[in-house]
Amino acid sequence: MDLETVLEIIEQTVKDLEAPVKDFEKVQTRDPFRILVATILSSRTKDETTTEAVKRLFGKIRRPDDLAGLQLEEIEELIYPVGFYRNKARHLASLPEALKNFGGKVPDSLEELLKLPGVGRKTANLVLARAFGKPAICVDTHVHRLANMWGFVHTKTPEQTERALADMLSRDIWSRVNPLLVAFGQKICRPASPLCNICPLIRWCPKKAA
Secondary structure (H helix, E strand, O other): OOOHHHHHHHHHHHOOOOOOHHHHHHOOOOOOHHHHHHHHHHHHOOHHHHHHHHHHHOOOOOHHHHHOOHHHHHHHHHHHHOOOOHHHHHHHHHHHHHHHHHOOOOOOOHHHOOOOOOOOOOHHHHHHHHHHOOOOOOHHHHHHHHHHOOOOOOOOOOHHHHHHHHHHHHHHHHHHHHHHHHHHHHHHOOOOOOOOOOOOOOOOHHHHOO
């Protein structure tokens, strides 16, 4: 079975599931600034925790200028307990000044996004896909884990996985990879206690066939 077929099966499987990633996507809306901030906060943090932190923070701010008006301690309090919240608060505090280099707006290229504080390839690709509708593959732990487990890639780092998947898939479905595999990884093929009894891929799954 090829990966595109697997993604089609997963899409049908997760469409009615209440996965944490879906709530996280809703709270981001379509605003590039909000998506950028939410994605910075999401690193090494459960989606449930990030979702609540985004709600608290954007109850206080709307634009970069609003964020610039907050003290560092206020940002820390609003985003706690996301992982590495002190580091992320510093990144957010620096963000309004950094965005001035791009006219006060979130840039829409990978190269420019990577110049912003707290932004790596995962964050940049997610912003490109969700905020600007550009083809990009965001590789988080679920994407990296599942793609390797199923044998579609044999990689050691998320960046290697991103490149391998980009070579394998047509550009028009790149942005679907992350939301589908994350939802599937959260609700069915979980890292611990996977629900193999309800998995639509169980008869094909290379791990179970091994």
